[in-house]
Amino acid sequence: MPxxxxxxxxxxxxxxxxxxxxxxxxxxxxxxxxxxxxxxxxQGLLYEPHIKDQELRGILQRQRAYLTQTYNTLxxxxxxxxxxxxxxxxxxxNQDNTVIYGIQPSTPKAPVASAxxxxxxxxxxxxxxxxxxxxGEFTLAALESxxxxxxxxxxxxxxxxxxxxxxxxxxxxxxxxxxxPQLREQDTNAILNMYAPIQGTTH
Numbered sequence: 476m477p478x479x480x481x482x483x484x485x486x487x488x489x490x491x492x493x494x495x496x497x498x499x500x501x502x503x504x505x506x507x508x509x510x511x512x513x514x515x516x517x518q519g520l521l522y523e524p525h526i527k528d529q530e531l532r533g534i535l536q537r538q539r540a541y542l543t544q545t546y547n548t549l550x551x552x553x554x555x556x557x558x559x560x561x562x563x564x565x566x567x568x569n570q571d572n573t574v575i576y577g578i579q580p581s582t583p584k585a586p587v588a589s590a591x592x593x594x595x596x597x598x599x600x601x602x603x604x605x606x607x608x609x610x611g612e613f614t615l616a617a618l619e620s621x622x623x624x625x626x627x628x629x630x631x632x633x634x635x636x637x638x639x640x641x642x643x644x645x646x647x648x649x650x651x652x653x654x655x656p657q658l659r660e661q662d663t664n665a666i667l668n669m670y671a672p673i674q675g676t677t678h
Contacts, residue, residue: 496556496621496622497553497556497620497621497622497625498619498620498621500619501616501619501620501621501622501625504612504615504616504619504620505549505553505616505620505625505629507612507615507616508549508609508612508613508615508616508629509546509549509550509553511605511608511609511612511613512542512545512546512549512609513546514605514608515542515602515605515606515609516539516542516543516546518601518605519535519538519539519602522535522593522598522601522602523535525590525593525594525595525597525598526595526598527594527595528595528650530646531595531598531599531646533569534569534642534643534646535598535602537569538566538602538639538642541564541566541635541639542639544561544564545563545564545632545635547559547561548561548562548563548564548628549628549629549632552622552624552625552628553625556622556624556625557624558624559624559628563627563628563631563632563635564635565635566635566638566639567638568638568639568641568642568645569642570642570645570646570649571645572641572645573645573649574645574648574655575648575649575651575654575655576655576656576657577654577655577656577657578654578656579651579654581651581654595650595652596647596650596652599643599646599647599650599652600647600652602643603640603643603644603647603653606636606639606640606643607640609636610633610636610637610640613629613630613632613633613636614629614630614633616629617629617630617633
């Protein structure tokens with residue numbers, strides 16, 4: 476038999492208040508995921524003075540506005556467990572999706588020795604790193620969420636974080652900051668043709 480203290484700590488599902496309808500793993504993973512957005516926003520402020528390219532500055536400012544709204548939507552949902560007043564928004568990047576393939580000779584990379592050396596290549600690398608981290612944490616939080624609204628907000632935000640990261644990648648690729656090697660054509664074709672469709676219907 477549970478003692479009196481244990482009995483007081485037991486709650487049936489209809490006694491749980493809306494703001495407490497989160498599981499333990501969900502709370503921890505949501506906390507980690509939300510902090511990736513906080514970090515991205517704060518680091519963006521830190522990096523912006525180092526930006527020289529106005530195109531990169533514009534990308535950062537648009538993405539900061541999107542991430543700010545995402546943060547507000549998330550914390551409202553996290554605190555209340557209910558539908559947020561502003562639902563998840565769709566991010567539409569300004570870049571086209573042209574990718575330059577191949578590796579061009581470049582100077583070997585080494586860490587900068589002073590803050591004055593931080594340039595657009597550094598900043599764009601920092602930005603994409605934060606977005607990749609956020610996409611991973613949001614995916615994990617969605618998989619651990621028991622609250623259906625919070626789960627959906629995290630899940631619906633992942634494609635948008637991928638879009639933000641892709642926008643930074645395209646900027647980097649265009650400026651040869653992020654080069655994309657390719658396999659030999661015959662190797663690529665061999666891998667592409669490794670799989671065959673399933674024939675007939677499945678039960």
